[in-house]
Amino acid sequence: MPKTKQQTSGSGKLITLLIVAAFMALTIILENTMSPSSLLFTVIKKGAVYSLVAVSMNLLNGFTGLFSLGQAGFMLLGAYTYAIFMIPSDVRDSVYYLFNGSSVHFSFQEMFGAIFGTAGFGGAVSLVLGVLVAIICAGIVAAIFAYLIGLPVLRLKSDYLAIATLGFAEIIRAIFQWDKLGPVTNGANMLKNFPTFADFNIKNASGQIVLRLSAFVPVFLSAVCIFIIVLLINSSYGRAFKAIRDDEIAAEAMGVNLAHHKRLSFCISSFFAGVGGALFAMFTTMVQAKVFTSTMTYEILLIVVIGGIGSVSGSCIASLLYIAASEWWLRFLDNETYINGTRVPLLRSGFRMVVFSVIIMIVVLFFRQGIMGSRELPELLRRRPKKQPAVEEVRTHE
Amino acid sequence: MxxxxxxxxxxxxxxxxxxxxxxxxxxxxxxxxxxxxxxxxxxxxxxxxxxxxxxxxxxxxxxxxxxxxxxxxxxxxxxxxxxxxxxxxxxxxxxxxxxxxxxxxIARTFQNIRLWKSMTVFENVLTAKHMRARQNVFSATFRGNAKEEKRMREETMQLLQEQGLEHHKDDLATSLPYGLQRRLEIARALATNPKxxxxxxxxxxxxxxxxxxxxxxxxxxxxxxxxxxxxxxxxxxxxxxxxxxxxxxxxxxxxxxxxxxxxxxxxxxxxxxxxxxxxx
CATH class of the missing domain: 3.40.50.300 (P-loop containing nucleotide triphosphate hydrolases)
Structure with missing residues (x-):
């Protein structure tokens, strides 16, 4: 019997949904019971943001087979779009003080505030709507740039495409630091004072926090976006993307318009990278172009590879593990430690990255396909079928 | 004429x-x-x-x-x-x-078989139906095309039955014996409704x-x-x-x-x- 690939069953989907829901509930509970300064919440927030960006990269690299390294550039576009549209107008002058104020004179939150009011429930509605619209704008701006970049760049294949998109990300970063664009981008200076995750904590009239949602919001937003990507991957278009990945020539011969589908995948991936960029801006509470370096793209690529190229759940798990390891679990390696007065050797600032790199090498060596390979969570949870000998492939004698 | x-x-x-x-x-x-x-x-x-x-x-x-x-x-x-x-x-x-x-x-097959390796037999044929579908990316993602998707799946199943491949429906395309791979490639070409x-x-x-x-x-x-x-x-x-x-x-x-x-x-x-x- 040939080996079979099981279809994702209904119960598998349900289990995955339950796990995600449980994770969200746990986030809310922990955040309201534990100390809010715990590094755990940094990990959850950043992990959620990186999950989304990693999944968007996986859509392109893992499912469509386009090796692109422009993720940081699209995140930058998203982050800037979000920040520019969300800085309240009364603090704009202080943020843009080097350029005598911003050339954008409104923020989405205030626009909705004018309709729903700024205090109490109306204020919450205008915050949520403002943030949502700004996030969607962030995605759209990134997608528009992706479309324009894609016109010339998507003719390239594999490594050449990677180089071209990497170049694009670097150029975008340089342009956003350009002084002449100062009134919009604030040059090389940071944009700040826009609504962040902390603004979603629900406060009572006296300003005390009643319910903390600052870690739940990024998890929820990422989960919604990832869910949409999963829907896309499982749709007819997702199958066409996989066909392009598996065999471009066959896909074209079966009527898949390569240019159209590649562009589509590139734009959608960039849209969600832009959304991820906006969430990243909310996480870091400030935006500065110099943060979005190619190192960031490599981090995301690493997450995708560790999680398994072509596995959405792999990307999510890997990004949480990656962020937890780099931000939290290995922190102690950076601190000089003394036991009974003797200094523990090797432990000093920077040692964390050495250990981290070794761990990554070990992971890549022992999990060649990444943690999940190309499988998804439901397939992993199901009982494995007995291993059957693979049918020997009959070779052509041409 | x-x-x-x-x-x-x-x-x-x-x-x-x-x-x-x-x-x-x-x-x-x-x-x-x-x-x-x-x-x-x-x-x-x-x-x-x-x-x-x-x-x-x-x-x-x-x-x-x-x-x-x-x-x-x-x-x-x-x-x-x-x-x-x-x-x-x-x-x-x-x-x-x-x-x-x-x-x-006009549909074609290839001299050296070019099936989509990571897909099952069923998916291989189903994907070839993508071209004739009238959906767009939004309706497909948000399942606004459920009727069409169902029809595509039924047609695929029917095609596989006609080609005698229905028992291999969930097998990976590349795990089939050579003769059946050829047959699958023809089935896939037929899925595009060629003349x-x-x-x-x-x-x-x-x-x-x-x-x-x-x-x-x-x-x-x-x-x-x-x-x-x-x-x-x-x-x-x-x-x-x-x-x-x-x-x-x-x-x-x-x-x-x-x-x-x-x-x-x-x-x-x-x-x-x-x-x-x-x-x-």
Missing amino acids: SNNILSVENITMQFGGVIAVNNLTIEVPEHKIVALIGPNGAGKTTAFNCITGVYEPTNGRVRFLDETIVENHPHGKMKKSYAGENAGLYTHVVSPTPDTITQLG LLLLDEPAAGMNPQETQELAQFIREIREKYGLTVFLIEHHMDLVMKISDYIYVIDFGSEIAQGVPKDVQNNQHVIDAYLGVVEDA
Whole structure:
């Protein structure tokens, strides 16, 4: 019997949904019971943001087979779009003080505030709507740039495409630091004072926090976006993307318009990278172009590879593990430690990255396909079928 | 209005200084099985690639259902170096991408099987239905096309049943035995609802038993789907058995054409396949 690939069953989907829901509930509970300064919440927030960006990269690299390294550039576009549209107008002058104020004179939150009011429930509605619209704008701006970049760049294949998109990300970063664009981008200076995750904590009239949602919001937003990507991957278009990945020539011969589908995948991936960029801006509470370096793209690529190229759940798990390891679990390696007065050797600032790199090498060596390979969570949870000998492939004698 | 579903007119394909296909004219009448044969390297697959839009021929025209689908004349760099015939005959450039041609109703298979490796048998066929679907990316993502998706899945299942592949539905395409992979590739091509099926060496690598079945299979699908079949093949017994008409090419040029019996006894064909004994 040939080996079979099981279809994702209904119960598998349900289990995955339950796990995600449980994770969200746990986030809310922990955040309201534990100390809010715990590094755990940094990990959850950043992990959620990186999950989304990693999944968007996986859509392109893992499912469509386009090796692109422009993720940081699209995140930058998203982050800037979000920040520019969300800085309240009364603090704009202080943020843009080097350029005598911003050339954008409104923020989405205030626009909705004018309709729903700024205090109490109306204020919450205008915050949520403002943030949502700004996030969607962030995605759209990134997608528009992706479309324009894609016109010339998507003719390239594999490594050449990677180089071209990497170049694009670097150029975008340089342009956003350009002084002449100062009134919009604030040059090389940071944009700040826009609504962040902390603004979603629900406060009572006296300003005390009643319910903390600052870690739940990024998890929820990422989960919604990832869910949409999963829907896309499982749709007819997702199958066409996989066909392009598996065999471009066959896909074209079966009527898949390569240019159209590649562009589509590139734009959608960039849209969600832009959304991820906006969430990243909310996480870091400030935006500065110099943060979005190619190192960031490599981090995301690493997450995708560790999680398994072509596995959405792999990307999510890997990004949480990656962020937890780099931000939290290995922190102690950076601190000089003394036991009974003797200094523990090797432990000093920077040692964390050495250990981290070794761990990554070990992971890549022992999990060649990444943690999940190309499988998804439901397939992993199901009982494995007995291993059957693979049918020997009959070779052509041409 | 001719009754030819496909006419290839004076196609020449020149790569640099090499003429791979030289002034080839082929007519494929509707509902017939036409074969293109020739020794290795004769230019058969190149001819196929010119028809299906993989290559842009240097000169010549391809008509499908009386519409010009491919046309080209030597231009640009090729203008000077063109060494073929009929240089001034065509003036337009029509060079669609392969997917446009598939859209028109020409489906093909490949000499070395090109199934989508990571997909199951079912998904392979289902994906080929993507082209004919009327959804857009939003309706597909948010399941606004549930009806169409259901119909596509039903049609796929039906096609697999007709091809006898339904037991292998959830197997990875590459895990099938060779003969079934060939059959799956044909099923996948059929999923695009073609009027004309181009088979590039469908019996390559098959044993005599499988070849027998394939001959029967090709006849069956022609009847069932109202197809016209144009095939390249090396197995002479298969070609002679199923073809209505045969074109023989060697070194890119046609050396013979006719019904199987005539071609079999044609001296040029025998020479091309067996070599010519030079008189000392």
